[in-house]
Amino acid sequence: MERLGFVSASRFDRQERFAPLGAEGQARLARSRVLVVGCGALGGALAQSMVRSGVGTVRIVDRDIVEESNLPRQVLFEPQDIGQPKALVAARALGRVGGPARIEPHVRHLDGELLRELAADVDLVLDGTDNLATRYLVNDHAVERGRSWVYGGVVGSSGLVFPVVPPAGACLRCLFPDPPPPGALPTCDSAGVIQPAVAAIAALQAGVALRLLGSPRERRTQTKSRLIELDVWSLECHGIDVPRDPDCPCCARREFSFLDADTTGEALSLCGRRTVQVRPSRSTRARIDLVGLKARLATVAQDAALLDGLLRFRIEDITCSVFPDGRALFEGTDDPLRARALYDRWLGS
């Protein structure tokens, strides 16, 4: 999408008056390129913040379509957008903001190859994704290439923010060496989520982003490896400095197993059955606690039952069968992208 409209000298006046940024910082923002991974609740808010702040190029990648249940949190979407690809709708909405940003939407499933392509020339990657497999992939890429990224995650009323600024500081795997098996953690689809939590976490990520992009390159590495946990319901906020793990498989041993392997799993349409099979990522393959998963899905799933060693349940028009090895069948769709997205939402890969 082309640059839109004339930008007057006064557009960014208030940002330039903010001393840590100033006119030089604003000029750096205008020369910057950002990749926003995922364009749901967090990603939409992040993309909007980057465009409004005057970042030069905002690249957005998302494989999902707009659903009615997105509207309470996903600020770029309106009822008439339901059923359309999120990345394209977001780019249209952001185009109406005007300003200097070049907005580039991509309706794709992000795997290692696509990440290398889309992130090749960016200064920063912002995490607006809903699944851990993609975050470990982004972390591998960022450490390998010395590129900064900002982790963000929200469930319920709380969330986490963690900037990764290689080669200085800790990376995601210094903090959480391995992702948990699918189904082990609550997701927004099992535990719910409220909009203020999304807004708060996106704001912290965007603040880190502006600071990184607006600072001279040599000062970016002074960003602390600090994990922030914030709860908008209890008003509790914690921060811990994360030390670098001298034996971290990623940033110390430089093993990029998520980037090298098929870490985002496979989604395969089963011919003639209107069914898609999804396999978990290779790096997270572990036995799934089906009893725990059934309990976590109790409020959203219908007809959930453990039968013959597998968990079967229905959500809306899709019937899902989950096997103990993490494999799942989605009946009612022949779209691998949709099944892959539902897998990440319901099982939290």
Ligand SMILES: [Zn+2]
């Ligand atoms: Zn590390």
